[in-house]
Amino acid sequence: MTTGIIELNDAGVRVSSGKSPGSDFVESPGVAVVSRKELLLGDAALGQSRLQPIETNTLFWHRLSAEPLPLQNRQYRHHADLAYSHLLSLHEHIADCDEIIFALPGSFTRQQMSLLLGIVGQCPFDAVGLVDSAVAASAAHARAADVLHIDLQLHQCIFTHMQTDGELQRQQVDALPHCGLLTLRDRWAKAIADQFIDQSRFDPLHSATTEQSLYDQLPQWLTQFGEHGELFLEVGNKNIKMVRQQLVESVQPIYKQLINKAEQLAGANTQLLIGDRLAKLPGLLDAFTRNAPQAIQALPASAVMDGICANLDAIKRPSSQVSFIQALPVAGEIRDETPSPAVADVQAQNATHVLLGDRAWPLGNEALHVNLQSGTVSSAPMPEAQFSVHQQDGRLVLMPHQSSLIKTSAGTNHEEVIIDNCPVNTGDAIASTGAVQTLRFIEVLDR
Numbered sequence: 001m002t003t004g005i006i007e008l009n010d011a012g013v014r015v016s017s018g019k020s021p022g023s024d025f026v027e028s029p030g031v032a033v034v035s036r037k038e039l040l041l042g043d044a045a046l047g048q049s050r051l052q053p054i055e056t057n058t059l060f061w062h063r064l065s066a067e068p069l070p071l072q073n074r075q076y077r078h079h080a081d082l083a084y085s086h087l088l089s090l091h092e093h094i095a096d097c098d099e100i101i102f103a104l105p106g107s108f109t110r111q112q113m114s115l116l117l118g119i120v121g122q123c124p125f126d127a128v129g130l131v132d133s134a135v136a137a138s139a140a141h142a143r144a145a146d147v148l149h150i151d152l153q154l155h156q157c158i159f160t161h162m163q164t165d166g167e168l169q170r171q172q173v174d175a176l177p178h179c180g181l182l183t184l185r186d187r188w189a190k191a192i193a194d195q196f197i198d199q200s201r202f203d204p205l206h207s208a209t210t211e212q213s214l215y216d217q218l219p220q221w222l223t224q225f226g227e228h229g230e231l232f233l234e235v236g237n238k239n240i241k242m243v244r245q246q247l248v249e250s251v252q253p254i255y256k257q258l259i260n261k262a263e264q265l266a267g268a269n270t271q272l273l274i275g276d277r278l279a280k281l282p283g284l285l286d287a288f289t290r291n292a293p294q295a296i297q298a299l300p301a302s303a304v305m306d307g308i309c310a311n312l313d314a315i316k317r318p319s320s321q322v323s324f325i326q327a328l329p330v331a332g333e334i335r336d337e338t339p340s341p342a343v344a345d346v347q348a349q350n351a352t353h354v355l356l357g358d359r360a361w362p363l364g365n366e367a368l369h370v371n372l373q374s375g376t377v378s379s380a381p382m383p384e385a386q387f388s389v390h391q392q393d394g395r396l397v398l399m400p401h402q403s404s405l406i407k408t409s410a411g412t413n414h415e416e417v418i419i420d421n422c423p424v425n426t427g428d429a430i431a432s433t434g435a436v437q438t439l440r441f442i443e444v445l446d447r
Contacts, residue, residue, distance in 0.1 A: 003316065004097030004125075006090060007133060007304045008104055010061040010154040011181045013086065016305045017094045018101075018312075025305055026093040028193050032063040032082045032153060036073045041086050043220065057082060058182065059335040062155050064112045084119045091125060103127035103136050103304045103322070105153065105171030106160045113324060118241075126319040129308075132170050132326050134160035136307035136315075137275070137299055139168050140331040144271035144295070150262060150273035155180040157258060159265055164334050170326040179254050184281065188222070189214055190252035192233065192242060199240040210236040222247075225282045227402050248283035255287045270294050276301040286421065319417055329360055351396060351426040351441035354389065360442065365391055370439060372432040377439075388431055396441070398422040398430070402446060406431050 007014040010030030017024055033055045040048055049056040049339040049380055055071055060082035068078050076082060091097070102122070113130060120127045133239065134149035142164050149160040150245045157179045161172040192214060193205045214235050226230055233242050248255075258278075266272060272294045279298035288296050300306075308315060311328045351359040354368060354377065360375050361368060363379035368383035369378050376382065386402045398407070398418055405418040408429045418430070430439040 002097045003099040003101060003128065003312070004091075005101050005103065005305055005308050006087070008061060008102060008108070009133065009151070010058070011152055013090060014301075014305070015059070015090045015093050017097055018235055018305070018309055021385070026090070027300070028086070028090055029085065032057045032060060032086070034069060034071050034073070034076055034082070039076055039082075039085060041082075041089050042063075047212070047216060050174075053210050058154055060086070060160060062107075062153070064108075064115055064126050066115075080115060080119055083116075085121060087119065087123055091123065098125050099128040099319075100125050100315075101131065101308055101312075103131055103308060105133050105151065106158050106170070107153070107156070107175050107202065117322065121168055125375075128317060129315040129320055130313075130322055130324045131308060131315045131328075132160070132324070133304050134158070134173075134389060135162065135168055135170050135312070135326060135328050139307045139328040140310060141273055141299060141303070142168050142271065142330050143334060144269060145334060146267055146270040147273060148266045148270050148294075149273045149275070150258070150278060152277040152281075153180050154263050157261075157278070159261060161265055163362040164330050165325045167329050170295060172265075174261070174265060176257060176343055179257055181277070182229040184254060185215065185218060187251045187254070190216060191246055191371060192221075193232075195240050195242055195246065196235065200238045202236065202238045204235040204238075215275070222280070223248065226280065229245035244282055252282075252287075255284055258284070259288060259291050262288070262294075266292070266294050268293055272296045274298045276303070289421065328381060334388060351428075352444045353442050355440045355442050356443055357437055360444070363391075363396065370430075371441060372430070374436055387430070389424070392421065396424045396425055404430075405423050 005016045005018050012029050014025045014027050028298040029046050031042065031045040031049060032044040032126050033040040033052050033270050034053050034057055045056065057069065060079040062081055064083055066080055069076060071446050117127055130181065133150065138149050147162045149162065151158045155177065157176040159174040160170060162168050162170050171243065176198045185438055189205065193203055196202050196204050204214045221231060221233060225247060230241060230243045233240055257348045262272060273283065274296060276299055285298060310331065314328060315325050317323060351363060353362050356375060356377055366379050368389040368429045369382045370387050373384060385397050387400045387405055390397050390399060399421065400418045407418050409421060424441050426441055428441045
């Protein structure tokens with residue numbers, strides 16, 4: 001029998017055949033449009049959600065139950081019916097998998113798990129494992145005794161507190177309501193619409209058609225804002241210039257709630273693991289870095305899938321003996337996140353040069369601009385630069401101009417996605433996807 005994986009998160013339910021971890025999943029948002037004649041699910045429903053708001057349902061995974069739908073037809077009467085139909089449509093992508101392991105968010109209740117298993121009992125596949133999503137995603141990345149995983153859903157954010165003692169064990173789950181992806185999208189749409197009104201006297205939210213066009217393009221714009229400081233946006237044949245910071249400022253109250261919640265739950269030595277959906281939000285990781293003293297790491301989109309594949313024997317059970325797994329072995333070495341005074345003094349020293357290949361460039365007050373693909377380092381600005389190195393308040397920081405940049409911290413295998421004003425020290429290494437060369441920060445000592 002072939003075992004597939006379904007990661008239940010209504011922001012995007014992910015499905016994988018489990019054959020190639022991290023590279024073959026399909027994603028479908030937990031959105032449905034229920035009319036008396038038809039049912040739309042996933043992206044098709046999302047593409048009609050502003051045109052048919054009354055018929056749109058985004059709660060069937062969030063509040064999985066036998067709760068009746070506001071609009072019913074003979075086939076779809078309650079949330080469980082929509083969940084069943086969504087599972088069937090998702091399984092079409094992995095039709096050869098007759099066994100499924102489900103990764104469930106910490107917000108799932110025991111009653112919802114029982115209902116899910118009942119729904120699966122009517123599907124052409126068996127459930128052979130249930131595992132907590134945060135535990136699966138974090139097992140390979142936990143490097144501290146205390147770990148806090150933060151993930152984004154459609155209607156809320158989930159904070160999962162875990163501890164390591166031979167294995168990673170879930171301790172506590174907290175939800176932050178009204179801070180989900182839907183609220184963020186509405187804030188961004190309003191900020192963009194305000195700029196259209198100011199710059200062209202056109203309100204794209206005034207018409208359902210142009211409102212749908214704005215929401216359809218929003219994911220692509222957010223991705224582009226991860227690489228560019230400003231963009232030209234078009235809706236309804238109208239064009240405006242939008243600055244990235246305007247988007248960030250429009251959701252700052254939500255970012256502040258997330259950071260405050262993390263501070264309440266995390267100690268000074270807690271490792272923060274940020275889900276990929278949160279990590280991609282413009283300016284969020286930068287806000288965490290500025291305000292949170294804890295070590296922060298952005299997880300890849302494949303983290304849950306990879307964690308399940310690496311621990312298949314610990315999760316998979318006969319369909320009649322399925323249990324909810326809340327602890328998994330830790331893949332890496334757990335270390336004390338409190339550095340000794342000697343280590344702290346060494347790490348606090350700034351590097352004197354950057355080394356790329358067999359050439360070293362001195363670091364001074366002027367910024368250095370770097371392209372790892374071409375092996376170019378220059379004190380003059382370059383349009384093709386992937387990032388730049390600056391002096392800021394007596395320390396070295398990186399400013400990324402493109403995505404897919406990874407920093408490896410000195411003396412460790414700890415990797416993190418580079419964000420705005422990312423601090424660097426002697427021994428740190430910077431890599432880019434597809435680039436052969438790695439840039440290193442070194443200290444040249446006096447003879």
